Amino acid sequence: MFKSKELKSQKRTPTASVGASTAPGYPHRLNFYDLPPLFEVTLEDFEESAIDRLRILAEIESSYARNRSWDELKEVTEKLCKKYLPLHANATALGKINPLEERKRDHLGHFVLRLAFCRSEELRRRFVTTEKTLFRVRYEGELREEKMEFVNSLNFGWVKVDTNERSSFEAELKALEVKPPGLPRTDEQEGPRAQEYVKVHWTKVPDLVAKRRVFLRGGFAYVHSREVSSIVYHEFESALQKALEHTAKMLPRMDEDTRLVPLLNNLSQGFLAGIPSEWSGPPLAGDEIRADMIDDMAKKHFPLCMRNLHECLTRDRHLKHFGRLQYGLFLKVLGLSIDEAVLFWRKSFSNITDDKFNKEYKYNIRHSYGLEGKRANYPAKSCQQILTTDKPGVGDCHGCPYRHFSPENLQSSLLTHYSLQGLGTTDLHEIMRTVKDGHYHVACTRVFEITHASKGVKKGDGIGDGESVTHPNQYAARSIELEKEQSQEGTVMAVD
Incomplete structure (x- = not known):
């Protein structure tokens, strides 16, 4: 071989x-x-x-x-x-x-x-x-x-062990032929070459040395053909x-390249929250999202960052600039039309006059929809953008709760928002461990799995095909999709 x-x-x-x-x-x-x-x-x-x-x-x-x-x-x-x-x-x-x-x-x-x-x-x-x-x-x-x-x-500096050398260490090499428990059958084990050996300096296979799966002699490790992949991985x-x-x-030579x-x-920064897909359309095909639907949707389908913004807006009847930007673009991409968005924000800002709303807020809402200013079609913020830009200060509600909340506030918020969807105190240890390790989107993904278990989501499924959450709209879109699938299955069973 x-x-x-x-x-x-x-x-x-x-x-x-x-x-x-x-x-x-x-x-x-x-x-x-x-x-x-x-x-x-x-x-x-x-x-x-x-x-x-x-x-x-x-x-x-x-x-x-x-x-x-x-x-x-x-x-x-x-x-x-x-x-x-x-x-x-x-x-x-x-x-x-x-x-x-x-x-x-x-x-x-x-x-x-x-x-x-x-x-x-x-x-x-x-x-x-x-x-x-x-x-x-x-x-x-x-x-x-x-x-x-x-x-x-490739040349890894190994030598195939010949017949004479194998005879000299027959007993020692014979012991290596016993497959370790739990080791899956691989291509290297199959066929007439299954009992070949190579020898290589022991520093090339430190993992096999630690597991005692090689024979050491004179500074060299005798490696079974089954284990040769360890040499390749180490190299x-x-x-x-x-x-x-x-x-x-x-790298310093590239500092002047502005491109x-x-x-x-x-x-x-890609490891911080993964790489998001672009979300440009509503998840509810054929269904219009109205302003009066948002409160119910927030309770059932929104990730914690958007639930927190919705709660702050409901409580204070106001959001600061970056909070309005983060939440407004999320709702836009969710499928809220410009007319419904104006209606939603006007109703939410109920403690100000129509004149003040039209002068100070309506223009920014239309601007985010590309109807004012340079008329750009602004996308919703991804998890990576939320984590790395516009850090929230005192009185702000935007940002990522998994990163920006204190541990005590985060645990309280999780139980407040998701206890009715199946999240309990026993789940908090696992979630808080991933938060402590800096894997904020992993914690959010685990919350999604727990709160959608009743819809068939299992641990490890993520939002689909095992993928982690990388975008708030991705979270909401998948949640809405799962609800629709469950509803359709219920309808089919009723007809049958």
Whole structure:
């Protein structure tokens, strides 16, 4: 299965340097990213390739915060890869799609994110962890033949253990043939090569040494073919760490590029709340959202940030500027028309005169709908924008409660707003733990799962396909959708 290598430090052959008929320069869909992309791209492609990849990496980190099992994490990651970053195998790509474009996009997105996440030790650590996980998911899902070709195209400084050496350590190596409990069956275990061994310096497989799954002799680890993936993962992680440190030293040269620096700064915040999808239309197809529906919808479908704003508006008959902006754009994208929005805000601001409302507030409402000023169609704020911009001060109601509330106020608010939907005191420990660790959107996702359990949502489902909440409108839209599905199922059962 493995090519015999000289047991000395050698430079690996970069995976992007070998030609292939299906994807010149990218013979494998697996990639160690040894070389930077050497082709011209538009600024739009530069950004989009990074955003699509960051969607996947952010969900991987969320999966760790949500204590998903490896099988669950792998399933979610594979679904997101098919959606945002597909990579077809050589065997399945022939005559159907062009794998070159897919692999170039994958290559580009990785290097753009290197620029974004090399800036601090913490960012580098998080990037390496998620990239290694993505690589492992792809490696485990790779076709056996293509996986073998990829591994043999690299040089990790290992040596295949020959027959004479195996005879010398027969008893010790025989012990390694016992599969550890819980280890799934993999391609490396199948076929006549299932009992092959390679030896490599023990520093290449520290995880296997710690688990006592190798035989050590003279500074070298004898590794069963079943475990060779650990060498590959360790090499990937080590190479990426060194590359990020090198990139960090080179980054100051880019400070004068006004096109890229703001983009990279924005990407570096992607782990905070994931990468949101754009929400531009109402979730209630064919149904109009009226002003008098908002209060009931807030109690059933709104995330905590919007419930808090609605409560403050109901209580104080007023919201400050950033609160009106955050809540107003949310309602707009939810499907509230301009006429209904004016009616809603006028009714909510019941303690002021018509004249004051028309002079001081009506213009801003129309402006947010693109009917005044520069007539821009403003989108609703995503979780990332709410978390990172316009920090609330004293008397403000905007922002993210999971980040901006004190622990005591947050727990009280959660029980106040969601206890009737199934959230109890026993759920608070898990939610507060994720908040303490800085995974605010994960806490919001868990609240969604708990409060929609009666509609069939299970732990780990998120808002669909395991994805975490990244946008308040995403939360509300999915909640409304689930209610409609349950209502339709009830109608069908009644007819039957």
